[in-house]
Amino acid sequence: MAHNDKILAASQKHPLVPLERGQLYKYGTAGFRMRADLLEGVAFRVGLLAALRSRKLNSQAIGVMITASHNPAVDNGVKIVDPMGEMLEQDWERLATALVNCPTHEDLVEVYNKLVAELKIDLTIPAKVIYGRDTRPSGHTLVTALADALVAADTEYVDYKILTTPQLHYLVRATNTEGTPSSYGKVSEVGYYEKIASAFVRAMKGRKIDGTLTVDCANGVGGPKLHEFLKYIPKDKVAFDVKVVNDDVLRPEVLNLDCGADFVKTKQRAPPIPKPQPGARTCSFDGDADRLIYYWVDPQTGFFMLDGDRISSLAASFIGDLIESAGLKDDMRIGVVQTAYANGASTNYISQHLKLKVICTPTGVKHLHHVAQGFDIGVYFEANGHGTVLFSPDALNAFRDTKPQSPAQKDALDTLAALGDLINQTVGDALSDMLMVEVILAHKNWTLRDWAMTYTDLPNRLVRVEVADKDLFETTDAERRLSKPSGAQEEIDEAVKKYKDARSFARASGTENACRVYAEAATRSEANELADRVVRVIERYGSSQ
Ligand code: G16
Known part of the structure; x- marks a missing residue:
């Protein structure tokens, strides 16, 4: 035919x-x-x-x-x-x-x-x-x-x-680079596990992981894949005690239901099942294992979340220090890419304390990835936990080829080279990002509380708003302002002016039939109030056409 x-x-x-x-x-x-x-x-x-x-x-x-x-x-x-x-x-x-x-x-x-x-x-x-x-x-x-x-x-x-989404991305690159000098790894799911497990062992280099990590897999594909991956970590080299929860893939209706990274990020609380253990270091994947959020429930102060912004600043600060110890500071441009959802406190911390360049793009890892490629080391994460760290070919070569002048410099170069293999270079990957976080915490000998102390988030709220036609809403300025419908942005501006250190924006989701409203302000009650006001604006404009 x-x-x-x-x-x-x-x-x-x-x-x-x-x-x-x-x-x-x-x-x-x-x-x-x-x-x-x-x-x-x-x-x-x-x-x-x-x-x-x-x-x-x-x-x-x-x-x-x-x-x-x-x-x-x-x-x-x-x-x-x-x-x-x-x-x-x-x-x-x-x-x-x-x-x-x-x-x-x-x-x-x-x-x-x-x-x-x-x-x-x-x-x-x-x-x-x-x-x-x-x-x-x-x-x-x-x-x-x-x-x-x-x-x-x-x-x-x-x-x-x-497969998880990042595994498919890995396989595409591995297939197209097979047998070339830039081969990305063996063209199989096993090849993915082997590459990451071996890089994890090299990056840990004798450091110890403190206590058990509980991983909520959103009852999605991350559950079986994480169980599988754990078999590839040699127990005699790294003791990694992982408790996998919400890994039921036999009941399709429970996927992402009251669990997973999106639930934790938007509800700002731990999944109710299994009952959160006070103090336990916990993280959540989303349904296809490309997003990661860390948190713990403190016996005194309650739930505390470490989202994509925190992962981004942790990675940028750790890699920045390693680059300095490796003697490569003058040769490497490090940049951080965020979206409008990034907490204002994280942007300040990265630009003012870490002194790194921060660029804001529209939502969607495709936008962040593209901008991150412009740096030797491009750290990109969306606040929702979706992201990775990209190393340019020059950076990877420098980690491998620089002749160390001291044991400390050698250690830094080896760790950087291991991170280059550990961190998925194709797309955000919850499994590989989780291992990166564990490596960093082990190197720094930090608990989640130590990590949380680096800066204080501005209270914020993210709301999903159902409207008759989300396509009425168009944005400009990396989604920080609405260009349509006419008049809506002016009303948001008026609402924002009423609160201290406040910021808010609205945009149509590209994955759900809804709009999203983000608001942050100096206090929790102000952030909530501002979010409610902006939600009302969006509801009104979304139904008035
Ligand atoms: C996808 C994209 C992310 C984006 C998220 C929400 O994530 O890959 O970059 O942040 O959707 O997008 P929106 O706000 O437009 O609905 P995932 O994890 O759902 O594939």
């Missing part, structure tokens, strides 16, 4: 469900994400686009991840991963949106061919796509649609079955 006929026939098996009120499917903050029953046709069309992208990039492997991460169990999502394990290039998000929204199967074939012609894609060269999914049962239907598209588009594929 001819290429076009095969695509037409396969597409008929996976029709697109028209959205209410003629709305379009949109490639959002993290791909297409919505109720799973709307996504079968989308997954098929994303498969076609991934095949085109592979051919456009000279047959390099492209990744597709089926996950809705922190969203409730009924949702799912589809996102594309570029050859070095990065998020899909933004120009292609537009193409994805165009291809996915074709109203008929015939239109789909026509737009597909238009893209082939416009992008000068050679359909005769090989294409390769690799994919994985989280534990949502709906993932099965979606990968079937995806695979049908790949077969129709004469594309080789590898189904890695159930």
Whole structure:
């Protein structure tokens, strides 16, 4: 059968469900994400686009991840991963949106061919796509649609079955660098565990981890994968006592339910199950294990959270010190990338105390990652715990090739080189970030309380607001201000003026059908009051059109 006929026939098996009120499917903050029953046709069309992208990039492997991460169990999502394990290039998000929204199967074939012609894609060269999914049962239907598209588009594929999102990103990069001087690691899930476990042992170098770490896995894919990973840590080299909780992936309805990183961050409290143990060092992953939040419940003062901003400042300060001890201070530009959600106190601490450059980007790790690549060492974390640390090739070479003049300098260089392997260079990774935090705490001999003492957060509140049409809200200035609907920003400004050290903004979520409001102020009650005021503004403007 001819290429076009095969695509037409396969597409008929996976029709697109028209959205209410003629709305379009949109490639959002993290791909297409919505109720799973709307996504079968989308997954098929994303498969076609991934095949085109592979051919456009000279047959390099492209990744597709089926996950809705922190969203409730009924949702799912589809996102594309570029050859070095990065998020899909933004120009292609537009193409994805165009291809996915074709109203008929015939239109789909026509737009597909238009893209082939416009992008000068050679359909005769090989294409390769690799994919994985989280534990949502709906993932099965979606990968079937995806695979049908790949077969129709004469594309080789590898189904890695159930993976965390960062594992898929790792595999994409490992596949495309295999056998080259920049090989990222063995092309298998085991290769991922081996690489990280060995780097963890090297980075610890005899330091001791204090007590047990409890890890809440949001009842998502992070649970089984963490259990698996722990088998790769040699007990005689590092004693790492981990208690894995909320690791039930057999009851799909409990995924992200009252647990996980998003719950902890937005509710600012520990998951009720299992009952929090006073003083226990605890962290939470999200549903696909790319976000990480630390916390403990203090017997005296109650819940205390160490979020993405704290992880970012901890990493930046530790790596900054190592760079100095390694004698590389004058050669390395270190920068920190945050979003508008970053607590103002963290931005001050990083820029004024650590004296590092801070850049603010719109939400979405794709934006932060891109800016972080402009530094020799780019530390990027969203406040929600999504992030990583990027090392440039020059930095990695310097860690390896610099001749140490003292044992202290050698120790710093070795630790930096180990961190380069430990920290996922493709995307935020809860497992690898957690190991990084454990390494830093062990080196500093710090408890969570010591870490928390570095600065004091401004009280803040994050609220999810349901509105009739979130697309009415458009932002500017790295999402710190609303440009639409007209008048809304002025009202937010008026509300902010009433409080001390206050800041607030609102934006449409790119992963949920809602807006988000963030507010911070000098006291908890002021932050809450300000958030309530801004929520009312958003509700009013969101329903008035
Ligand atoms: C995704 C993105 C993150 C973003 C989050 C929330 O995370 O990868 O960069 O912060 O969505 O985005 P929004 O506020 O636009 O809904 P995840 O962990 O859900 O994939």
